[in-house]
Amino acid sequence: MTLLGTLALWIAFLLGIWGAIAGFAGGHSGRADLQQSARHAVFAMCAVLLAAVISLEIALFHHDFNVEYVAAYTSRNLPTFYTWSALYAGQKGSLLFWATVLSIFGSLAQWLTAPRHRVYLPYVAAVTCLVATFFVSVTLFAANPFDRLPYTPVDGRGMNPQLQNPGMVFHPPMLYLGYISITIPFAFAMSALLLKKLDADWLVAIRKWTLLSWLFLSIGICLGMWWAYVELGWGGYWAWDPVENASLLPWLTMTAFLHSVMIQEKRGMLKKWNLGLIIGSWLLSIFGTFLTRSGVISSVHSFTQSPVGYFFLAFLAVAAAASFTLYGRRLPLLEAEAKLESMVSREASFLFNNLLFIGIAFSVLWGTLFPILSELVQGTKVTVGPPFFNQVNIPLGLALLALTGIGPLIAWRRASVPNLQRQFAVPAAAGSFTLLILLVAGMRDFYALVAIALGGFVTATVVQEFARGARARHRQYGEAYALALGRLIARNRRRYGGYIVHTGMVILFIAFAGMAFKTETEATLRPGESVSLRSPYGWTYTFTHLGVSQYQALNRLVTAATVEVARNGKKIGLLSTEKRQHVDATGRPTFEPSTAVGIRSDLREDLYTVLAGVVNGTEQAVYRFTINPLVWWVWYGGMIVALGGLIVMWPGGGSPAVKRTQAGYAVRLVETK
Amino acid sequence: MTSDCRIVGLSDCNRRQFLGLFAGGLLLSVHPTIRQSVDSLPAGRLYQPDWAGRPADPVTAKDNLAVIQAIEKRLRCTCGCGLDIYTCRTTDFSCTYSPALHREVLAKYDAGQTAQQIIDGFVREHGQASLMAPPKRGFNLVGYFLPGTAVLVAAVILTVVLRRWTRAGAPAPVAGTPLGAQGATPAELDRLRRELEGLNT
Incomplete structure (x- = not known):
């Protein structure tokens, strides 16, 4: 199987080179045979890379421990679920996975692109092949998952216990899919630049791809937060870790693009900006991979570090130079077709929204790289942790949340004062009322107050938009309100799906604000002893240690400690937290003992319990108890964001004429002579 | 009654065997060198402390x-x-x-x-x-203030540029005849304007 896998990689490498050459030559010369050959090269590359993946999976499932990758990431007693995900648990496998998914996306782009956009495809094939070839070459020359060991171990080392979590089965592929799918819009952007075909046509061709990429990134980031929360045991879901930051960067720029592209589609403006955002997003996705792989900045994701990061740095430098050179040469062709008519317009609000997205992306990038910069400039290593990022980003994030509510209230082209008064009255009142209630309730944390009050404002904006739309349909077509609401969303998926995403973001911001009220304590308890902790809602939770049990399960030896939880003296349930010593099939310990947290979650707060250890081999247990308010809202806010994204990208949604009307091409009230 | 005792788990054992088993059981339960089952560990001791990782210090x-x-x-x-x-x-x-x-x-x-x-x-x-965040002095100040300053400067530049664009982009006054002159009353026009503004959001 390893021979087949390596052979497949070599064939993919040669096909990729040919596809790139044929694509560029075919695009430049217009020769149909070369164009067709490039297209076929993409499909063939996809087929052989799939063969390589299947070869590796067969080696994994057959426990072929003579293969170094199989021995390093699996063991005989690893559950099947995780044996499958071992494909991307390590550096080498994940690079192969990346190249394969890119070739699948490249093939789908060749296959599914509408005939009117086929002119872009030769260059799209060339760029896709070039990028995929880079990944294949790294796999072949620096990180081959089919390398064999000079001996065959009895059993493998097994998978890192932190990766043996359902969240880790889905989180990495989702993020990879997000990162990788940005290559397709980037390829179309390069194609449009090379063809000098820079109207809004290429934007239509990439619309679904950009949404798909944004959706995968959003889901991937949320799953990563969930995994960090339930698996790492530190009681939070976002630590501003460099690799977390790396996933956030392209998400921010893609979100900025999804807003600003509307201005180009409706008004023919911001062509330079949108192209820059697509190129920047793609470069950031490669940069994220570089950060994950290189270990240049210390991170909790250190299990993927290796020298291949420098391959990525070189590729990043060459790709940035090539794409921005091409971009610079085409700048004269990227002039706007229309001018802005008013500072108080939807277009202007989108520009400020873009400014904030890019500002946050810049501050995240700046904070991530500042340790390196500091060492270069002042010769001193510094740490840039959560205090720095919170201080810099929270104000920008809140300004962005405010714009989430302001933007939809301002008319396209030009808003009049009466229009603004009418639009802002209810949301502003809702925001102020929310603030008042919170102040009366005794909340004094400034950022939390602002976040929740702005949440009230944005929610009122969204509700007002839905209510007005449904009422208009009810009046015009006589539909019942529920039906009118359903049809409103179905006929204007982009607009109302977007509002659903905004709702999800509001929920996320409120949930983030909840962490300002986190409380925690450590305690050493003998069986029967208790400790109490007061929640931000004023309840007193009592945790009574029941005892410690030990047992064997699957591939681990478990020490489980259980507490009984009571709220204001009333028993509400049990919480168990574990220490897990993973072992291989021969019973040898494979990793340091890991911790499984006990969580009791409801709408208001999470009770989060961690077994730190036991004292002198007795049932006297050391615990950390944490009360995390509103965490549940993070997961459901994330689901609502994903749901909104799905609605936006769902096919259909009205005729172009309807869309033009919705776009706000206002009727002039004068007639020209 | 026969000499056999018939109890669960033992069949066809006589009194001597029964007493022997009883004595053996008694011996097993008190002899300190005999391996104990998990459930008979002294109260509070773990069967395998190593499974729980490094011993923890009590919290103070x-x-x-x-x-x-x-x-x-x-x-x-x-x-x-x-x-x-x-x-x-x-x-x-x-x-x-x-x-x-x-x-x-x-x-x-x-x-x-x-x-x-x-x-x-x-x-x-x-x-x-x-330190989890660099101290606010020297070059580190650049770290803290550059992102916020950059956003502020960019916002000012954007505002200036937008003002310039809006001046250049504002539609030139058109010598037009209001549609109202062709039959619509000012009240109707006002209503139309309001409706359009509603649609235009």
Whole structure:
């Protein structure tokens, strides 16, 4: 199987080179045979890379421990679920996975692109092949998952216990899919630049791809937060870790693009900006991979570090130079077709929204790289942790949340004062009322107050938009309100799906604000002893240690400690937290003992319990108890964001004429002579 | 009645065998060298303490002091995890650095040092990298203020550019005849304008 896998990689490498050459030559010369050959090269590359993946999976499932990758990431007693995900648990496998998914996306782009956009495809094939070839070459020359060991171990080392979590089965592929799918819009952007075909046509061709990429990134980031929360045991879901930051960067720029592209589609403006955002997003996705792989900045994701990061740095430098050179040469062709008519317009609000997205992306990038910069400039290593990022980003994030509510209230082209008064009255009142209630309730944390009050404002904006739309349909077509609401969303998926995403973001911001009220304590308890902790809602939770049990399960030896939880003296349930010593099939310990947290979650707060250890081999247990308010809202806010994204990208949604009307091409009230 | 006793688990045993078994059982239950089952361990002892990882130290009242937690949340663990001392010592129970650093913080606190003195002491001993965020002085100020300043400057530039664009882009006054002149009343026109504004959001 390893021979087949390596052979497949070599064939993919040669096909990729040919596809790139044929694509560029075919695009430049217009020769149909070369164009067709490039297209076929993409499909063939996809087929052989799939063969390589299947070869590796067969080696994994057959426990072929003579293969170094199989021995390093699996063991005989690893559950099947995780044996499958071992494909991307390590550096080498994940690079192969990346190249394969890119070739699948490249093939789908060749296959599914509408005939009117086929002119872009030769260059799209060339760029896709070039990028995929880079990944294949790294796999072949620096990180081959089919390398064999000079001996065959009895059993493998097994998978890192932190990766043996359902969240880790889905989180990495989702993020990879997000990162990788940005290559397709980037390829179309390069194609449009090379063809000098820079109207809004290429934007239509990439619309679904950009949404798909944004959706995968959003889901991937949320799953990563969930995994960090339930698996790492530190009681939070976002630590501003460099690799977390790396996933956030392209998400921010893609979100900025999804807003600003509307201005180009409706008004023919911001062509330079949108192209820059697509190129920047793609470069950031490669940069994220570089950060994950290189270990240049210390991170909790250190299990993927290796020298291949420098391959990525070189590729990043060459790709940035090539794409921005091409971009610079085409700048004269990227002039706007229309001018802005008013500072108080939807277009202007989108520009400020873009400014904030890019500002946050810049501050995240700046904070991530500042340790390196500091060492270069002042010769001193510094740490840039959560205090720095919170201080810099929270104000920008809140300004962005405010714009989430302001933007939809301002008319396209030009808003009049009466229009603004009418639009802002209810949301502003809702925001102020929310603030008042919170102040009366005794909340004094400034950022939390602002976040929740702005949440009230944005929610009122969204509700007002839905209510007005449904009422208009009810009046015009006589539909019942529920039906009118359903049809409103179905006929204007982009607009109302977007509002659903905004709702999800509001929920996320409120949930983030909840962490300002986190409380925690450590305690050493003998069986029967208790400790109490007061929640931000004023309840007193009592945790009574029941005892410690030990047992064997699957591939681990478990020490489980259980507490009984009571709220204001009333028993509400049990919480168990574990220490897990993973072992291989021969019973040898494979990793340091890991911790499984006990969580009791409801709408208001999470009770989060961690077994730190036991004292002198007795049932006297050391615990950390944490009360995390509103965490549940993070997961459901994330689901609502994903749901909104799905609605936006769902096919259909009205005729172009309807869309033009919705776009706000206002009727002039004068007639020209 | 026969000499056999018939009890569950034993069949066809006579009185002598029964007494022998009884005596053996008694001996087994009191003999200290005989391996015990898990359930008969002395109360509170774990069957395999190794499974639970490194033995933990009991928590003291000082460990939970808000001031100690606040200090430790500002100091970075030197194990390379990137977490602060408090988070690392209460999360990564295989780390040997964070408990030692915690003891160092407690020792300095017991010696009567203030929070700032403890933090300054760590910076002297372990360098600036021991802080979770760089101190606000020298080049680090660039780190703190550049993103916010950049956004503000960009916002000002954007505002100026937008003003210029809007002046250039505002539709030239058109010598037009209001549609109202062709039959619509001012009230109707006003209503139409309001409806369009409603649609236009």
